[in-house]
Amino acid sequence: MSPRQAPTYEIVGQLERFDERDTVFARERLVSGSPEERAYHTMHPELVEIDRRLARFIEAVDQPEAAANPADAALYRATFGPIAGLALPDVVDGEVAPERVEADPAQMAARIKTLARRLGADDVRIGPLNSAWVYSHRGTPPFFEEYRPNPPHFSGVPPGYTGLKWGDPIEVPHKYAIVMAFGQDRDLLRTGGTPHSDFEIGRVYGLSALVAVQVAAYIRALGWPARAHHLRNYGVLLVPVAVDAGLGELGRCGYLLHPRLGANLRLACVTTDLPLALDPPMDLGVQDFCEKCLKCATNCPSGAIPKGDKVVVRGVRKWQIDPVKCLLYWGHLGSACTICQVVCPWSKPSTLPHRLVAQVAIHVPPLRRFLVWADDRVYGTRFRPLPPPPWPHI
Numbered sequence: 271m272s273p274r275q276a277p278t279y280e281i282v283g284q285l286e287r288f289d290e291r292d293t294v295f296a297r298e299r300l301v302s303g304s305p306e307e308r309a310y311h312t313m314h315p316e317l318v319e320i321d322r323r324l325a326r327f328i329e330a331v332d333q334p335e336a337a338a339n340p341a342d343a344a345l346y347r348a349t350f351g352p353i354a355g356l357a358l359p360d361v362v363d364g365e366v367a368p369e370r371v372e373a374d375p376a377q378m379a380a381r382i383k384t385l386a387r388r389l390g391a392d393d394v395r396i397g398p399l400n401s402a403w404v405y406s407h408r409g410t411p412p413f414f415e416e417y418r419p420n421p422p423h424f425s426g427v428p429p430g431y432t433g434l435k436w437g438d439p440i441e442v443p444h445k446y447a448i449v450m451a452f453g454q455d456r457d458l459l460r461t462g463g464t465p466h467s468d469f470e471i472g473r474v475y476g477l478s479a480l481v482a483v484q485v486a487a488y489i490r491a492l493g494w495p496a497r498a499h500h501l502r503n504y505g506v507l508l509v510p511v512a513v514d515a516g517l518g519e520l521g522r523c524g525y526l527l528h529p530r531l532g533a534n535l536r537l538a539c540v541t542t543d544l545p546l547a548l549d550p551p552m553d554l555g556v557q558d559f560c561e562k563c564l565k566c567a568t569n570c571p572s573g574a575i576p577k578g579d580k581v582v583v584r585g586v587r588k589w590q591i592d593p594v595k596c597l598l599y600w601g602h603l604g605s606a607c608t609i610c611q612v613v614c615p616w617s618k619p620s621t622l623p624h625r626l627v628a629q630v631a632i633h634v635p636p637l638r639r640f641l642v643w644a645d646d647r648v649y650g651t652r653f654r655p656l657p658p659p660p661w662p663h664i
């Protein structure tokens with residue numbers, strides 16, 4: 271096998287695993303006065319005030335009775351709520367069939383990719399799982415501390431499953447990651463932080479969770495361990511895992527930039543020991559392109575996306591968004607903001623002209639500055655929201 275091309279992120283020190291308890295999505299859910307909240311803020315007293323403000327976003331989406339439009343809040347619950355059922359320990363993971371199916375890794379990789387695409391993924395790539403991208407401790411709900419077998423429906427916590435409660439260490443011992451990208455309806459996202467964009471985000475997260483669970487179940491039925499990772503049950507940081515698998519590159523905006531979907535996507539993955547042929551990392555020229563393009567940063571209403579240089583974060587040099595500023599803005603909106611995903615020049619519909627422009631951006635570096643300029647001329651420098659369609663308002 272030829273040596274793998276290196277991913278385009280720059281490792282400049284010792285890689286450190288990330289604690290999921292430090293994510294804004296874990297901190298916003300800390301219940302004031304709970305043992306978890308007290309433990310966390312004893313470790314991080316400097317975050318008490320900011321975490322109280324973060325909690326406002328979750329209050330906005332978790333209390334439909336307090337919403338300006340209860341029908342919108344109901345829609346949010348209907349799209350995001352059931353994903354938690356796909357997060358159960360014996361749904362993301364589970365019993366492995368006793369008989370192993372052995373196959374050529376290249377053939378098996380092709381079969382897995384075909385399956386994932388048929389189930390609904392827009393792109394699938396396979397890479398090594400770097401243990402540095404495994405979360406160190408569990409921080410976001412749902413937690414499964416009390417999860418018990420209930421045959422024949424639930425088999426309980428499978429052997430080796432980790433991260434049952436807040437603060438539990440997480441281990442993912444697998445060698446490979448099958449990473450899947452799911453595109454979003456760009457027009458719904460262009461409504462810009464509305465119930466319509468939330469609906470689309472929830473729809474795609476739901477699909478991605480289901481496909482990840484189905485692919486993992488297929489692999490276990492072939493006799494190999496496999497665990498799904500999706501919105502409601504991540505064991506790994508999906509963006510660097512996706513970069514290692516060659517699904518795209520990390521952009522200035524903090525999202526993976528995919529050559530066809532741009533930043534307008536959601537990710538899910540399956541980790542496994544099933545022997546699979548690996549894909550090489552991809553160099554699209556995104557690091558250079560983002561140096562010349564600040565469109566996400568200049569359009570970000572919260573100032574969360576840096577306009578300056580990369581910084582070193584846990585051993586990797588990269589552009590680092592400020593997730594607190596971003597989530598506080600979501601709280602202000604009462605919806606997830608989508609602006610950076612849709613203004614990115616890479617997030618265009620997959621028409622022939624757009625695909626040709628993407629190929630020029632990838633293969634003709636001297637023209638990248640011109641392409642940034644042209645994108646501003648054709649699509650404007652500022653985000654302009656689309657009027658929401660009549661559906662799904664009630």
Ligand code: SF4
Nearest residue numbers: 570574596607609610
């Ligand atoms: S989602 Fe919105 S607020 Fe958050 S980084 Fe992107 S543009 Fe900024």
Ligand code: SF4
Nearest residue numbers: 521522560563566614
């Ligand atoms: S908008 Fe421009 S700077 Fe931001 S991620 Fe996309 S290409 Fe990079």
